Amino acid sequence: MDFRKESEKKEPLAMFSQSSLTDIILLLLIFFLLTSSFVTNFGIKVNVPRAEAGTTAEAQQISVAITSEGNFFVNGEQVSRGNLSIAIREANQQRPNSTLVVRADRDARVDDAVQAMNIGKALNLNIVMATERD
Numbered sequence: 001m002d003f004r005k006e007s008e009k010k011e012p013l014a015m016f017s018q019s020s021l022t023d024i025i026l027l028l029l030i031f032f033l034l035t036s037s038f039v040t041n042f043g044i045k046v047n048v049p050r051a052e053a054g055t056t057a058e059a060q061q062i063s064v065a066i067t068s069e070g071n072f073f074v075n076g077e078q079v080s081r082g083n084l085s086i087a088i089r090e091a092n093q094q095r096p097n098s099t100l101v102v103r104a105d106r107d108a109r110v111d112d113a114v115q116a117m118n119i120g121k122a123l124n125l126n127i128v129m130a131t132e133r134d
Helices: 019-036 084-094 110-122
Strands: 061-066 072-074 077-079 098-102 126-129
Touching: 061 084, 061 110, 072 084, 077 084, 084 110, 098 110, 110 126
Parallel strands: 061 098, 098 126
Antiparallel strands: 061 072, 072 077
16 A cells, blocks of 8 residues: 555665675675685794795694794794703694794804704604795
């Protein structure tokens, strides 16, 4: 039943509603933000040395970052020098048959990198030194 008079009849709006388009763009934005978080980003800033040739590491890896101040990070968690072997051993138990990736700052002491590599050798891990391509 239409209770309006003939002169009061309203025409339907001819405008295009953009609310559904806004919803789609918002969903796409959320999708890309979530999927971009799956990219492996290392939170510790380390200036690794440069190399002319390089290889990509496998997904099964144990990352040891060594800063120029001599701080050690195993898979993003800071550990002390004395607990480095324990942390690498625990990471190896969680991810068996993995590769030890040493990401030492170019200003870090060589002794610190060698210590991490010796622990990896004792655990029979494949050892890779992370570098940047020229």
